[in-house]
Amino acid sequence: MPRSTVRPYKLLAAHYDELFGFARSWGEFARTNLLANVFPKIDSACDLACGTGTAALELARRGLKVYAVDLSPTMCRLARKKARAAGLPVQVIQADMRNFRLPRPVGLVTCEFDALNHIPRKKDLGSVTKAAARALQPGGHFYFDVNTRLAFEKIWPLTWWLEKPGVVLVMRGGYDESSGKAFANAEWFIREGSLWRRHHEYVEQVCWTAREIREALHAASFRSIRKWDAAPFFKDDPFVRRGYRTFYLARK
Ligand SMILES: C[S@@+](CC[C@H](N)C(=O)[O-])C[C@H]1O[C@@H](n2cnc3c(N)ncnc32)[C@H](O)[C@@H]1O
Known part of the structure; x- marks a missing residue:
């Protein structure tokens, strides 16, 4: 697979809310606090790398016109389904965050839960910031969070066991300092009747320095x-200690 190719979430998408939904309330808490001065000034937003659409739906509940962008077809399908069920005006667009385009510019672009660490090549960070800038109205804001090198060193080498009825996920990873990349092997055990089927998924994240992000x-x-x-x-x-994750807010 070429190094520039992104591996879209598959099983991780299908079981995302079930296994990681608990963490999204912290994301909402941070967004509500850090964007308190932004929300009163905007009428539209785009949630980039929207996953199953949790943040996009929350933005729409604030009365904003919302676009939600993700590369994974499964994530897009789940986000559309959630928006339809909630009766909220969220337009889901399947696209790459490195070159996405919106039908009209918005006041805020969000990109949460370390989605920016998924960009596969160092030089692609600039493509994302340029695409985000193009999507924003003058004076619009870009808000995102990233895993730091400390998180990759301390957290990614751990073994994680997540279990729900009929689903077990074991994640084992590490951090390669020479390439600046963290990786995780996701071993899945999914119950099919009385048997369990094993699947494997591989996730990679790139470590960004504060300087690379600013540039x-x-x-x-x-x-x-x-x-x-x-x-x-x-x-x-307990897994988000001081120095593990950083939120950014930038104005165009
Ligand atoms: C850790 S999840 C975060 C999802 C969501 N933002 C949240 O807060 O739950 C990362 C998301 O980034 C998406 N993604 C990865 N690479 C992408 C790319 N190049 N363009 C758009 N979405 C991408 C994945 O499909 C996945 O939904």
Whole structure:
């Protein structure tokens, strides 16, 4: 597979809310606090790498016109289904965050839960910041969070066991300092009748330094770049300690 190719989530998409939904309330808490001054000034938003659409739906509940973009067809299908069930005006677009385009510019682009770490090549960060800038109205905001190198060193080498009825996920990974990439092998056990079938999925994330992020934002004409450590927003999560995750807010 060429190094620039992104592996779309498959089983991780199908079981995402079931296994990782618990973490999204922290994301909502951070968004509500960090964007408190932005929300009153906007009428539209785009959630980039929207996953199953949880954040997009919350933005739509605020009365915003919302676009939701994701590369994974399964994620897009689940996000559409959730938006339809909730009766909320979310337009889901299957696209790559490196070159997506919206029907009209918006006041806010969000990209949450370390989705930016999924970009496969260092040089692609600039494509994402430029695509986000193009999607924004003048003065619009780009909000995102990233896993830091410390998280990759401390958390990714651990073995994770997540279990729900009929589904077991074991994740084992590591961090390769020379390439600046973290990886996780996801071993799935899915119950099929009285038997369990094993599947394998591979996830890779790229580590961005604060400097690389600032340079990519500046090159895309973002100004007034602010950042916060995520730990105070993830108070009951033992895996988000100080220095593990950073939130960014940049203004076009
Ligand atoms: C960790 S999940 C985060 C999902 C969601 N933002 C949330 O907060 O739950 C990462 C998401 O990024 C998406 N993704 C990965 N690479 C992408 C790309 N190049 N363009 C668009 N979406 C991408 C995946 O399909 C997945 O839905």
